Amino acid sequence: MYEMPKSKSDVAGDVFCAKCPARYLITKLSSKWSLLIIDALKDGPMRNGELMRFIDGISQKMLTQTIKELAEMKLVHREDHQTIPPHVVYSLTPLGEGLQEKICSLDRWIEENVIAMVEDNNSIPLKLI
Amino acid sequence: MYEMPKSKSDVAGDVFCAKCPARYLITKLSSKWSLLIIDALKDGPMRNGELMRFIDGISQKMLTQTIKELAEMKLVHREDHQTIPPHVVYSLTPLGEGLQEKICSLDRWIEENVIAMVEDNNSIPLKLI
DNA sequence: GCAAGTACGCACCTTTTGGTAACTATGAAA
DNA sequence: TTTCATAGTTACCAAAAGGTGCGTACTTGC
Secondary structure (H helix, E strand, O other): OOOOOOOHHHOOOOOOOOOOHHHHHHHHHOOHHHHHHHHHHHHOOEEHHHHHHHOOOOOHHHHHHHHHHHHHOOOEEEEEOOOOOOOEEEEEOHHHHHHHHHHHHHHHHHHHHHHHHHOOOOOOOOOOO | OOOOOOOHHHOOOOOOOOOOHHHHHHHHHOOHHHHHHHHHHHHOOEEHHHHHHHOOOOOHHHHHHHHHHHHHOOOEEEEEOOOOOOOEEEEEOHHHHHHHHHHHHHHHHHHHHHHHHHOOOOOOOOOOO
16 A cells, blocks of 8 residues: 655655555546536535436435545535534535636537547447437 | 437537436546556557556556557557567547547646645545655 | 435445456567 | 567456445425
């Protein structure tokens, strides 16, 4: 597994290096649910139920789990009103906003180029949206 | 699973829709190996062994498998010289070049912001690069 | 008064991911 | 002559991802 460095200043970024924290982060972020949650939060704060309905196909378990990881990475802010029934609001942190621009750019590119990627290709499943 | 539409013109992109091909593609692309291979090919064609050495930690199996998927998505071109011993060269297609810009932008952002994401966080493993 | 919504945690189970080792055929270098 | 590099494939196995169903404690609408 990983080892802790002596000080934080020893940390630097290289995704191609297996032991770099940057690689750890790219491993965490390279999940469809992480990408979709950050994309979904681009227009402002959302609650759990809203995200569930917006991100078609995500389960409650994966939403909770992924949001927790994104919060640990300081990309998403979790605001719990501490009421019963629960009222929790999720939003992007300033750091998350920066990442969101990159991820949205990637997602929009995929949506725009999906036809070129799947045409004449029987191994990629197609379906009406 | 998925169903085939009547014609290709029915295809459109929405990553938030579970049955959209765009979701299928984002699912395939959201793996660390896909992201790293496309990033690695940004400076020109590379051979199998070069990629193995450049992308620290990837196994032969995952490299072969991921490249195959990227080729099916028309993002990577596989040029096999049909010799023994084998000589195969991989490069980005014009489509892959477009995606590479987005992915490199994401990877560089992660490398630049890795410190902000991991500081004061004991759940994220750190290591000297 | 009963059901639904809220945002989870937990246990169980299946599917997918991904590592390792063995094997391929050949040329080139030691 | 023996070893290595090349770019794979295959089988086997362990680990991780991820779905489903249950329970929670309360409020609001029907």
